[in-house]
Each structure stands twice: as structure tokens, then as C-alpha cells.
Amino acid sequence: MNDPKAAPAASGLSYRDAGVDIDAGDALVDRIKPFAKKTLRDGVLGGIGGFGALFEVPKKYREPVLVSGTDGVGTKLKLAFDLNKHDTVGQDLVxxxxxxxxxQGAEPLFFLDYFACGKLxxxxxxxxxxxxxxxxxxxxxxxxxGETAEMPGMYPDGEYDLAGFAVGAVEKSAIIDGKSIEPGDVVLGLASSGIHSNGFSLVRKIIERAKPDLDADFDGRSLADALMAPTRIYVKPVLALMxxxxxxxxxxxxxxxLVENVPRILQEGLTAELDQSAWTMPPLFKWLQKEGGVADAEMxxxxNCGIGMVLVVSAADADAAQAQLSEAGETVSRIGTIRRSAAGEAQTVVV
Known part of the structure; x- marks a missing residue:
């Protein structure tokens, strides 16, 4: 027999009560399907919404080697939250x-994303x-x-995190590994579009110290837009050059x-000598260095200090490479040469 003095039973809980809105997740899938559809290419065997993504390696490859990469956007996202500017970080991610x-010479084939938040x-x-x-x-x-994860309590309101995963393919005989680089080769630099997606912990510290007006004009646009400019994607012009x-x-x-990434493609005994006067450091980097009192070596x-991608070609091919990349819309500078390393010398030196 029920006790008339007992407390009334609590109403039943739902996932929404716990902070997860399944309907919002479904609405997002519907919203992004048209965006994904515009990216379809040969090899895609299924669309957004399945348990797994299906892709067939293009038949043009005789000995395809799959190349994969994963990354995030880092603390650039914190600036995106502060500015309520979310339209550029997706390109950064890709x-x-x-x-x-x-x-490594790979043609990107497909991409998956992971979007995590506290409340969607x-x-x-x-x-x-x-x-x-x-x-x-x-x-x-x-x-x-991709995956959209709504996890109440894991992230502050209004914040999210991103991760991305790319898979590409390269003909086994065409893998670029740096082993053919030799003294006398030329180093070409492709201009960056800005800070890209690295160093934003220092950028945010400089902003905290300088307290600039982020809406003020800076080199033809607002300082906020200059800081948030998306990472340049070099894929199509470089694949065409190859x-x-x-x-x-x-x-x-x-x-x-430059000093830590260029050595990753050099064999022992080789040094890339880069001429700092061969390209102009963009105004944004000069502003960061001045406002933060950042030493040259730390910069x-x-x-990237204005160079987002480095290519090494033979001296005989340098003019042709520079001309083709320029015609494709890239800003190209001949920034250095490869030479034998001196005893105990770093593999990249900026002079």
C-alpha cells in the first residue's frame, strides 16, 4: 500500500534535461549537407550521415600510398570566441x-572534422x-x-574545439622525401596570408599587453580581420607545379x-641558408614584434613571418617554378640556397 506521506515521484528526465539537444544536432546535419555536397569529387561513395565514410582510391594511381594528417586550430579559437568570428577557423582547420x-607530394582526397562543445x-x-x-x-x-559532440560541462558556454583529419594519396614513385636535395638547390618561399594557426598563445599575450582597438584600421582592414585571416591553402598550385x-x-x-620546419626535409650535412632581406615581413608581424618586444630569434x-610554404628545387628549375607559381596567384620569393653544413651548424640559418 502506498504511503500517502511519501514525496511525489520526480518527473522523468530526458537527454535535453541533461544538456544534450538531439534535435539541434539533427538540425545541424541538415544545415551542413549542402556545404558538404559542394565538395564532392570522384571516389566518394557515400554522403554525410552514415556510420562511416566511404571513399574509393582513384584508379589513376598505379601504386597509391595513402598519406594522412590531423591537426586542430589551437588557441586561435579563443580569439574567435572573443570576436564572435567563426567563419574563418574552418579553413584554418582544413x-x-x-x-x-x-x-610529401600527396593529393588530398577527403576530410573529416570533429566539433565538440558544451551546448550546441x-x-x-x-x-x-x-x-x-x-x-x-x-x-x-x-x-x-565528421562528428558533432555535445558534452555538457566539458566546455564553457560559447566555446568549442575543433580537430580535422585529412587523407591523401601519392604515387609511390613520386613521394617527396627530401633525399634528392643537394648543395646549390634553391629555396623558394610562398607568402602566407597572415599568422595562419600557430603562435596564438603569444599573440593573445601581446594583445593583452598592448590593449589595441581591434576594430581600428590596420593595413586596409580591421586589426581583428588581419589577426583572424585564414591559413592559406597551397594544394592546387603546388600539385600543378609538380x-x-x-x-x-x-x-x-x-x-x-622556418628554423625548425625546413630542417625536417634536409639530410644530415646540409643547411638551408635563408636571406631575411629576400622577402618583406608583413606589417602584422612587425606590429606583433614591436608591441611584444619579441626578439628576432623568437619570431x-x-x-611564419610571411612565408607559409617552402619549396626546394634545382637551380636550373627555379625560374620556371617561380614563374608558374606566380601565374597561379602565389607570391613567390627566392629566399635562400642549400649548402654543406659547417661543423656544429644548424640546418637552417637566417642571415
């Missing part, structure tokens, strides 16, 4: 992975994913899957800058 696999804001997430799709279009790869010129080595200039280790 760029960090596709540029990485490009350096469909409009914000859709803006992010639209940027991801735009990055995929720029790199010629398909956005074929069809005409032997590219001996490629380095994506991310965390560690070179943290930021």
Missing part, C-alpha cells in the same frame, strides 16, 4: 592538415562547418564525414617557424 600531407549553437556550428567546406573546395578534397617541375622538398611552415621560431 589547411593545417592538407598543407601537411601536400609536402546550430548557427555557430554551421558557420564553422561552412568554412571547413570552403577549405575543402580550395584543396580539392571531399568533406565526407606536373611540370621536379620539386625536391616541401616544408609547411607551422609551429617552429623565427614561433611565427
Amino acid at each position: 589547411a593545417m592538415s592538407v598543407n601537411d600531407i601536400l609536402v 549553437d546550430v548557427d555557430t556550428a554551421a558557420r564553422v562547418v561552412k568554412g571547413i567546406a570552403e577549405g575543402c573546395e580550395l584543396s580539392g578534397c571531399a568533406l565526407i564525414g 606536373q611540370k617541375v621536379k620539386v625536391k622538398g616541401l616544408a609547411h611552415i607551422t609551429g617552429g617557424g 623565427h621560431r614561433v611565427f
